[in-house]
Amino acid sequence: MNVVERQVRRLDHVQRRHPALAFPWAVAQKFGNDRAGAHATRIAYQGLFSLFPLLLLLTTILGFLLEGNPSLQQDLLASALADFPILGTQLQASAQPLRGNGLALAIGIGGTLYGALGVGEAAQAAMNSIWNIPYVEWPNFFLRRLRALAAVLLGGVAVLGSGAITLGAGRVASGWDRPLAYAGGALLALGAFLVAFRLLTATALRWRDVALGAALATAFWQGLQLLGSWYVTRTLSDASDTYGFFAIVIALLSWMYLGAQLTLLAVEINVVHAHHLWPRSITQPPLTDGDRATFSRLARMEQRRPEYLVSVAVTPEADVDPLLDEAAAEAEAGKGDGDGDGDGDERAGPDGDEGSSPPPRGRDADAVPAGGSRRDG
Template sequence: MDVLARLDAYQRRHRWAGLPLAVVYKFYDDQAAYLAALLTYYGFLSLFPLLLFLVAVLSSVLSGNPQVQQALLNSALREFPVIGDQIVHNIRSFHGNTVAVAVGVVGSLYGALNVAQAAQHALNKIFAVPRHARPDPLRSRLKGLKFLLLLALGLCVTTALSTAAESAAGVFGARLAVGVRVAAVIAAVVLNAALLVASYRVLIRRRLPLRTTYAAALGGACAWQVLLWGGTYYVGHVLRGATATYGLFGIVLGLLAWLYLGALVYLLTAEITAVRWMRLWPRSLLSPFTDRVHLSAGDQRAYRSYATTESFKGFEKITVHFDPPPHADTADQTHTGEHSDPGDDGGRGDGHDPPSRPESTP
C-alpha cells in the first residue's frame, strides 16, 4: 500500500502522468468502448451503401471522361482502404445501375443518420451535457444532417487533395513526387483535425474554446492517418492472394475492425478534450477499484458530472454529497498528497456543470 500511495502522489503532482490516467478513467466511466461499438454498427450499415452510391453517381456524371472518373474514384475510395479496394477492382458491375443508386440512397441515409445520432449521444455524454439541455429528436436529426454534410465536404476536399497530389507527382517527376505526397499527407492531417473540431461544434451543446481542442484533434487526425495506412497494408499484404471464402471474411472482419478503431480514435480525442476542459484531473489512483479511497477534486468533479448528466428536466435538481470513505483516516489523505481545491464546493452539485465550468449553450 505504501508503494501505491507513492505512485498516487507522484501521478497527482505530474501532469504528464496524471492527465493520461484521468483520460483512461473517464473513458472507462463513460463506457466509451460500447459507444464506439454502436458507432461501428451503424457505420458498417451505412459505409458500403454510401460508397455504392458514390460509385454509381460518379460513373453516371463522368461517363464521358473515364480517366477523370477513375482518378476521382481511386482518390475517394483510398479513404476507405478495406472495402474501397474491393469496389475499385469490381467497379464495372456498378456502372449505370439504377438499383444500386436506390439501395445506396436508402441504406446510406438510414445508416448515416444513425451514425450521426450515435456520435451526438456519445459526445453529449462525454461532455456531461444534461439530458434536458440536449436537442429534441427533430433538432438532433437536423444536427445530424449538418454533421453528414460536414463529412461529405471533408471527403470532397480530401479527394481533391489526393487527385491533385497524384497529378502533381506525375508532372514534376519522381524526384519531387515524394515531397508532393508528404505535403498532401500533411494537408490531409490538418484537414481531418479541422473536421474533428468542427464536428464538436456541430454536435455538442457546449461552447468549447479552440485552445482546448486543437491539440487533441491534431493527435486524433494523425492516428486516423495511421489507420488509413494500416488498412492499406492489410489489403495489400493480408488479403492479397487469399481464397474467395477467406477473402470475404477477411474483408468483413477487417472493415469492422477498421471502423471500430476509427470510432475509438474519435471518442478518445473527445475524452482528452473533455478532461482538459472540465479539469477532471488528477484522479485518485484507486478510485475505480475500491471505496476505501480519498477522492481528489478531479474525482469529485467527474462523479458530480456523471450524476447531473442524467437530469431529464431543467427544473430537476440533483445534489451530490460525498461522505468520508470507510476505514480511511486523515493520515492516509496527507500521505497521498491530497489538497483542497479552492473551486470545490465540498462535493455538492446543483444540477448543472461542475463549478469550474459554467454551463453555456448556443
C-alpha cells in the same frame, strides 16, 4: 492495509504530483467512466451499415458532376477510397451509382441518405456522453437527425476532398505527390474534426476547447492510414481461414472500431483538458478534485426532465487517505513510546508501584479534522 495496497497508494501519491503521469491516467479513467469503448463499438457498427449507402450516394453524385469524364470519376473514387487500406479496391468494385428517373432517383437518394444517418447519431451520442451533457439538454428527434445529416455530409466532403487532393498532387507534383497528399489530407482532416467536434456536441464549445483533440485525432487517423495496411492484412490473414468471404467485413469492422476508439480518446483528452479533470486517484478514497468534478458531472448527466433537479453531496469518507492515517497513527504511537521511556519514574504510584500509562491519543478530534476524515495535503 496490506503491502500491495500500501505500495499502490504510494504510487498514487507520486502520479498525482506529476502532471505527465496524472493527465494520461485521468484520461484513461474518464474513458472508462464514460463507457467510451461501448460508444466506439456502436459507431463502428453503424458506420459499417452506413458505409455502403454513402458509397452509393458518392458514386451517384460523381456521376452527375463528372458525367462526361468517366475516367476521372473512377480516379477520384479510387483516391477517396484509398483511405481504407487494402479494402478500398473491394469497396470500389462494389460501388454502383443509383439510376432511374428524376422522382425515383430523388427517393432513392433520400432513402440512402436517411439509412446512412446511423453513424452520425452514434457519434452524436458519444460526444454528448463524453462531454457529460445532461440528457435533458440533448437534441430532440428532429434536431438530432439534422445534426447527424450535417455530420455525414461533412464526412463525405472530407473523404472526397482527400481523394481530390491525392489525385491533384499526383498530377501536379510528380515525386512529391505522397508528401503533398499527406499534408493536404491532414489539413483537411483537421478542419473536419474541428467542425465535427463542435457540431456533434449539444453545448456551445469554443474552438480552443476542441483544438487539442482535433489535432490529436488528425494525427491518429494519419497514423492509422499509414499502419492500416499492416493492421488490415494481419486481420484478414487471421480471419480468412475461418470466416472466408466474411473476413473482409471483419477486417473493415475492426479497422473502423480502432479508428472510433482513437477519435473518442481524442475527445476525452479535450474534456479532461478543458475542465481540468486531473489528477485522479488510482485508489479511492481519497477523492481528488478531479474525481469529485468527474463524478458530479456523471451524476448531473442523468437529469432527464427539467422538472427534476439533480444535486450531488459528498460524504466525509471521501477525504480519508488510509496511507496518511497509517503514518499519523505510527507517529503517534512512536511519540507515546518515547514519552514512556523518559518519564517512567513520574508515573510510579504513591507506593512505588508503576502506574498504568495512558493510551496514545490516536485519531481524536485534534488529530483528525471534523467529520472523521483527513485531506491529502
